Amino acid sequence: MNPPPPHLNVIAVSLSLVKIRPFTKSLDDSAGDVDAKREKPACKRCHQFSVDCVYDPPRYGKRKKGPIPGSSTHTSVQRESLHVSDIMNRLNALENIVGNTVATSISPLSTDSSNPPSANPQYNALSESSTESQSSHAGRMDIKGFKFRADPATKASDEEIFIPPEIAIRWVKSLYDNLSTLGLLLPISKEFMLIIPSVLGNPYVQVDARVIILYYGVLNLGMLLSPDLSISERNKYSLFFYRRALQHMERWQLQDQMNELSLHVAFWMSHEAYSQLDFDLSYRLHGCACQIARELGLLQLDAQISSDDSFGEIASQPPENPRWPGDIMGTIYRDVHRVYFWHILITNDYTFRHHLYRAGNINLGTWKVNLPDLYTRQSLSNIKRETEIYFEASLHLSLIELKYSELENSRNFRTSAGGLLNDAEKDNLRQLLLGIVTLLSEWQIEQSLEQVSSKVNACLYSILIWRATSMVISFLRIQPRSSSWPKEQDRILEHEEAHRSVKAMRRLIDFDFDQGDLYCNFGYFKCFFTPCLAVLFGNILTSPSEELAASDLALTQWVQEIVSRCSNGRDELKTLELYLQTLNHFARVVLRQRFPSSRPQAQAYLDSRDTDLPSHSREKRSGPRIDPDNHLSGSLITDSFDEDELRLLDKCGISMEHLYNEPYGAVLTLEKHLLTEPDPHRAWWVFEPET
Known part of the structure; x- marks a missing residue:
């Protein structure tokens, strides 16, 4: 049995991900005054926290002395004091969480005590206070110009959705409690993520856009894991969290942060878009992830592999990083995360290249990665x-x-x-x-x-x-x-x-499973399942065996029933439903013509639970196949087809004779149309050209 996979470590989070907004003059009198040169210097408090000092808007006219009518000066000062005290308490809690995370972050990853805490890549990779670290990894992201553009009605409906903090905390816990089952690597600790529901709406606290994106992703998965929601509620919340994440992508793409946190966000958003069937956007985000990985040098993308090295050979020590020879990653840390990141990137790139009809982002032959040492992987299993x-x-x-x-x-x-x-x-x-x-x-x-x-x-x-x-x-x-x-x-x-x-x-x-349980699997279902449907339809239209063709038709009709059930709440599946409806309709008509003596007993197979391939299909196939020169009979032409079905075939440039005489080629054309159609939620964003 092969060894267990590496432990998926939680990366430490620095305080730079949460910024305390500067206090105004009412809290620090030095923040509101303009000096003699008409300049606005930073107050001591803002200088201490290294944040921009925000001035109160200028007042025009003479200010009346004395208390404002109807107000109590003592009550106002007391309320302000309590508010400041509450903010400082939250700040102390965040400092404690970060301190504990940084102090313990190296132990799950490595037994090598020679790596000093100051060189911990988890902290340095996320620290935005380090100008040198930021400049070395600065670069251009593949989603530049992204703007969130949901229509006013959608934005208004989102404003009406309120997630109580206690519910949000429960969903966060649900996701983190299942991390060992999901096998996810999250860069934010559970303790830190549980603070976000209480500070997200605080006007004095600004949370990094990348953390908020991950937060909404965590809420979405935690919500889908909750058993007490109806299908309509899951549908509503899933799209709401997706829109919220898209909204914060507009802030993220302005940051130009080429670090590991940005890589995780690119992974996460690419998966979210993929799950919502927005394959074009997912493809862009995958390209963004590849670009960040190159800039970080995590995967030794340009390493020269000698010809005598066998593919996938396990190496006890990885070669030096050629792009960043002096990188800050410890050897074991780089081992553990390299295999995790490489696994995601190579799998996604193959999916886009060979299933979704997009160009690859990985240059073949440059992305070979030596796997970590077996004993290292065993010690990191959890x-x-x-x-x-x-x-x-x-x-x-x-x-x-x-x-x-x-x-x-x-x-x-x-x-x-x-x-x-x-x-x-x-x-x-x-x-x-x-x-x-x-x-x-x-x-x-x-x-x-x-x-x-x-x-x-x-x-x-x-x-x-x-x-x-x-x-x-x-x-x-x-x-x-x-x-x-x-x-x-x-x-x-x-x-x-x-x-x-x-x-x-x-x-x-x-x-x-119900429709709600399948929401996070829609991308996998459409991408990986569609080629299998093409094989079944091709066999139905060419098989000399009535029994085998009817059996396959029963399976495709059953799949159509499942997709139709799911599409009642999700319009994104309507095209897949129409694809199945059209081909199932055509297949039934063809079988009636080819086997006129007895109607195919597809319904009998629908009731059967055994989907194993019939034994006779394993034998060498014999009997007549469809003659390429055979033409479509009049009964097929006169058969009534739905307008939407005819429109789909016409849109793909396929006639019924073409589908009948060249079934595999025609079905492949339909498949390509299905997997390259415009994103169903493309109205929610736009990519504006840079000025």
């Missing part, structure tokens, strides 16, 4: 066994993804685009496919999904299965489909993987 399995399996899938990307890259260098694989490359591809299947088998991912008792782990295992099965399908798309490609055994394999995906989805539904 997560649950189910999450350990997910993390290790996901990491190995990332290694396979990188190998596939290198195979594809070498083929493109050898031949022009669209060139065919040679025999050696076909053998390499076959080994990668077997590696995916073997991984799922050896780690017993499907068995774990059946036995798991936690909804969180059920989601993680399902995502792992969806990702693995979609990898098999995307690998086989390395060259155009034909009568000789993929080979018969690979056609059977991709069909089995499509069934495996649907089976994982059924397990989630059997786990008493």
Whole structure:
């Protein structure tokens, strides 16, 4: 059994993330006076806290002496004194939290006592008071010009949503209590995050925009983990927290902070946009994360790997960081976080490149990372066994993804685009496919999904299965489909993987999942599940077996039912619903024509709980296939299709004859349209050109 993953440490938070706003003249008389040169010097208190001194607005006319009518001077002074006392108490609490976090932050990461606390990268990476640190990591972010532009009605409705502090605290605790299950690395400690609900609305306290973004992300996940909310409430709060985070992104993109906290925020917001099906925005944020990682030199992106180094080789000591030779990261700290960050970046880049039809942000061959020493990883383990399995399996899938990307890259260098694989490359591809299947088998991912008792782990295992099965399908798309490609055994394999995906989805539904439980999985579902649907529809339209075609049709109809149920509360899924509706309708009409003697018994399969591939499909397929020269019969043309269905086909440039005669190519065109459509929430923001 492979060793456990590294402990996901909580990074220390400096006081620079929370600033105390300067006091006005009523609290310090030196702050309101203008000197003889008409300049406004900083008062002593603001100078002490290193913040900008804000002056009261100028008063015009003579000021009346004496107390204001209807007010009590003694009461006003007393109230002001209590307010200042309350602020100082909160400041002391924050100082204590930060002090404790910094004092203990090095111990979970390293047993090497030679790393002095003053060199702790967790503190230095976040300290905004260090001018030298900021200047060395300053750079341009990929989201420059972002402006939040929600319509007035949406903004007004958001103002009416109020989250009581006690509810917010409960949701924060819910998320942090499940960190060991989720396997998340958060840069903000639980104690610090619990302070934010009480200081967020305080006019004298300014919280860093990045912390607020993470705070709303924590609230969203904690809310989704709460069992006492209705589906409509989860829908409302999820979109509300997403809009709030987008609103603060406008402040964040002005900071130009190239440090680890910004990297976490880029990860988090990319995931949030992805979960809300805003793939274009998620792609921008992924590019931002890659850029920050390069600037920080965390992943040795430009390291030269010698030719005799085998891929994924475990090294006891990582090589020196070539971009930042004198970086402030200790060896073990860099090891632990490098594998975590590399895992996220390489996985996301493959997803955008091979599933979502976007260009990659990673130059192949430059992002190889030596994994940490086995014994180091064992000593840093502090997560649950189910999450350990997910993390290790996901990491190995990332290694396979990188190998596939290198195979594809070498083929493109050898031949022009669209060139065919040679025999050696076909053998390499076959080994990668077997590696995916073997991984799922050896780690017993499907068995774990059946036995798991936690909804969180059920989601993680399902995502792992969806990702693995979609990898098999995307690998086989390395060259155009034909009568000789993929080979018969690979056609059977991709069909089995499509069934495996649907089976994982059924397990989630059997786990008493509802639409609200699926909200955080919409991105994974649409991205990884859509290629599996394409395989099923392609098989329905070409299979010589009525039973097998009807079985696949039953599965796609069941998926449509689930998506339709979810789309009742989320319009973002309407396009996916229409995609399923159109192809299911077309498939039913085709099967009626191809098997006129008896109607396909799809409904019988809908009632069946067994989604395993029928045994006869494992045999070599024989019998008539669709003749490419065959034309669509009149019965299909006269069959009534919904206007929206016809509009979808027309928008993609697909005729019914094209869909009938070239089903795989036509379905692939529909898939690309589905996964590259404009972001459903694009009306909430705009990217303005810089002046």
